[in-house]
Amino acid sequence: MKRPTKLTKADRELIAAATAVIKQRYRNDWQEVGAALRTRSGKIFTGVNLDAYLGRMAVCAEAVALGRAVVDLGEAGIDTIVAVRQPPPEEIDQDITVVSPCGACRELIFDYDPKARVIVPNPLPSLPRKRGREGRGAAAVPIGELLPNKYQRGQER
Ligand SMILES: [Zn+2]
Numbered sequence: 001m002k003r004p005t006k007l008t009k010a011d012r013e014l015i016a017a018a019t020a021v022i023k024q025r026y027r028n029d030w031q032e033v034g035a036a037l038r039t040r041s042g043k044i045f046t047g048v049n050l051d052a053y054l055g056r057m058a059v060c061a062e063a064v065a066l067g068r069a070v071v072d073l074g075e076a077g078i079d080t081i082v083a084v085r086q087p088p089p090e091e092i093d094q095d096i097t098v099v100s101p102c103g104a105c106r107e108l109i110f111d112y113d114p115k116a117r118v119i120v121p122n123p124l125p126s127l128p129r130k131r132g133r134e135g136r137g138a139a140a141v142p143i144g145e146l147l148p149n150k151y152q153r154g155q156e157r
Pocket of ligand 1: 060061062101102103104105106
């Protein structure tokens with residue numbers, strides 16, 4: 001496994017954008033995760049998850065952010081992407097924190113940019129956790145590191 005890289009200023013801006021969008025659109029049980037991605041051209045798109053009464057219809061925040069990027073720019077690539085979760089009111093002592101993309105989102109991110117960087121929470125114990133700043137304890141890893149032996153149809157790729 002490649003060593004995760006420390007967050008840059010741009011990474012912390014991305015986490016701040018994801019945090020801002022879920023703070024703005026949080027709705028208990030409906031919108032709890034915010035995501036932000038930076039395209040290869042440097043533009044930031046945000047999204048929130050769309051939970052649904054019929055659970056399998058739920059859509060992740062990363063997919064919503066990617067959809068907004070594709071609508072605006074077409075094939076823009078993903079330089080870096082991050083998701084953060086706002087805890088429900090009963091977890092009042094918990095902060096908004098970076099969360100890992102689910103398995104389906106890992107597939108989606110890889111499909112749209114196999115070189116995308118993903119900001120994940122504290123992936124290796126060797127990375128020191130820093131308190132008091134955006135994305136403390138988080139680091140960036142290439143999407144391929146989160147999706148070894150990705151599904152492929154025959155010899156397509
Ligand atoms: Zn997901």
